[in-house]
Amino acid sequence: MKKKDHLSIAKKKFSSRLIVGTGKYKNMLECSKAIKISGAEIVTVAVRRVNISDKSKPLLMDYVDPKKITYLPNTAGCFTSDEALRTLRLAREIGGWKLVKLEVLGDKKNLFPDMIETLKSTEILSKEGFKVMVYCNDDPLMTKRLENVGASAIMPLAAPIGSGLGIQNKLNIKIIRKQTKLPLIIDAGIGQASDAVEAMELGCDGVLMNTAIAKAKNPYQMAEAMKYAVVSGRKSYLSGRIKPSLFGSSSTTNKGLV
Amino acid sequence: MNKKNKIKITVNGKQMTVNLKFSVKNLIEKLKMPISKVAIELNREIVNKKNTNKIFLKKGDKVEIVHFIGGG
Numbered sequence: 001m002k003k004k005d006h007l008s009i010a011k012k013k014f015s016s017r018l019i020v021g022t023g024k025y026k027n028m029l030e031c032s033k034a035i036k037i038s039g040a041e042i043v044t045v046a047v048r049r050v051n052i053s054d055k056s057k058p059l060l061m062d063y064v065d066p067k068k069i070t071y072l073p074n075t076a077g078c079f080t081s082d083e084a085l086r087t088l089r090l091a092r093e094i095g096g097w098k099l100v101k102l103e104v105l106g107d108k109k110n111l112f113p114d115m116i117e118t119l120k121s122t123e124i125l126s127k128e129g130f131k132v133m134v135y136c137n138d139d140p141l142m143t144k145r146l147e148n149v150g151a152s153a154i155m156p157l158a159a160p161i162g163s164g165l166g167i168q169n170k171l172n173i174k175i176i177r178k179q180t181k182l183p184l185i186i187d188a189g190i191g192q193a194s195d196a197v198e199a200m201e202l203g204c205d206g207v208l209m210n211t212a213i214a215k216a217k218n219p220y221q222m223a224e225a226m227k228y229a230v231v232s233g234r235k236s237y238l239s240g241r242i243k244p245s246l247f248g249s250s251s252t253t254n255k256g257l258v
Numbered sequence: 259m260n261k262k263n264k265i266k267i268t269v270n271g272k273q274m275t276v277n278l279k280f281s282v283k284n285l286i287e288k289l290k291m292p293i294s295k296v297a298i299e300l301n302r303e304i305v306n307k308k309n310t311n312k313i314f315l316k317k318g319d320k321v322e323i324v325h326f327i328g329g330g
Contacts (some may be wrong), residue, residue: 020328031328046329049270049322050296052289061295061327076329086302090324093297093304161330188330210330 005234007206010099010131010152012070014041017200018230019072019185021210025219030064034213035064038223042070044101044208046077047094066095072133076100079114081121088125100125101155101187103135111161111188115142119149126150135187138172140179147182154180155187155208158199160183162211164191167198169220177203193222193229200233264318283310285321296325319324 004044006013020040035043043064051057075084081104087099098256102121106114113136125132126149133153134146143154156176159165166189167173177184186199187208194218196207207230216222263278269285276285279293282305298305299322305313315321 023330024327025328028328044330045326047324048327050289050291050321050325052272054313059292059295060328071326073326074329089304090297090299090322091326093307094295094326124313170330210323 005238007183008090010098011134014070016041016227016230017206017209017234018196018226019044019206019224020213021208021224022060022064022121023076023210024214028058028060030219031060031214032063034219034223037220038213039227040069042072044072044074044076044210046074047091060205070099071095071097072099072101073097075103077105078103078128079105079117084094084117084121085124088130089128092130098129099131099133099152101133101135113127113137113157115139119145122151123149126152133183133185137199138169138176140172140175141178147180151203153183153185155185158186158195159189159190161188161210163189164212165189166191166195167202170198170202173199173202173204190226196226196229197233197236200230201237203237206230265315265316267315267321269321270323280315281311282313282321285315286310286323289323291323293303296323298323302323 007017008099016039019042020035020038021044022031037154062141075087076086078084084102084104091097103123104114104117105111115137118136122132122134131152133155134151136143137156138156146154158167183205187202189197190212191208195219199207213219213222213226264275265278267274267276293307301320
């Protein structure tokens with residue numbers, strides 16, 4: 001029997017290779033519906049203060065059940081290692097989450113990661129027992145360093161967060177793919193289904209996106225498109241594509257031609 | 259109301275007045291927070307949720323209560 005193709009992160013297995021964010025939706029209901037349609041089994045969530053003056057606000061956990069969907073707490077909005085560590089230690093305290101997404105930003109405008117702070121945080125968190133999925137630059141030297149200090153997954157950006165520009169540096173993604181056996185997940189910058197297909201065809205293990213679905217005119221339909229894009233790209237990658245050639249090669253034999 | 263029996267603390271950046279010998283558990287109950295869905299920090303130290311009834315608030319304490327919200 002053919003072995004089932006799983007996404008494996010920190011010894012946990014997932015059948016979907018699409019990870020989605022839970023931000024930017026019109027409301028919680030739209031968010032939970034889109035997640036369901038996308039088939040994602042992992043969703044990123046942020047840690048924020050509880051609104052103590054308005055307790056009527058709906059809770060994410062009431063709409064997206066953490067027993068059914070793996071919550072991946074992130075450090076969105078953190079600009080230093082200390083802030084990121086504080087956030088993830090709190091996240092762990094909410095419900096024992098060990099699998100986390102580290103994201104230490106360095107610039108408010110382009111939202112690029114501060115790799116020095118990111119590297120420092122990855123090392124500390126790994127030592128504390130966290131399984132750290134790291135949002136990072138598409139720099140093969142840096143991703144190697146992340147791997148050396150114990151990262152559980154390498155998550156280079158395709159393009160700036162929320163930009164929808166698609167993969168800007170295919171070469172680097174290919175090099176990173178060649179050098180690491182860790183789960184490689186494209187995180188940020190996806191705009192349309194073909195971007196997700198491309199990521200998977202480059203050999204990535206998964207794709208993480210938020211804005212591309214949440215801000216599409218029809219988020220449900222885009223969630224579905226992304227679900228199939230990731231499956232399609234993965235199958236294409238595994239199927240052993242034909243060699244590209246400059247010249248044509250007829251699909252029909254000339255034998256028996258009248 | 260006897261002011262001597264009250265202390266001022268800060269919860270999520272907002273000032274609050276609570277009784278003396280008020281525990282973290284009392285605070286969570288007063289705010290009607292679902293304890294299983296939050297994490298609590300007292301003066302930047304994480305509070306073990308099993309011990310909330312043993313930790314009493316002091317004047318000027320800074321409490322942070324966080325939960326998960328939507329994010330990318």
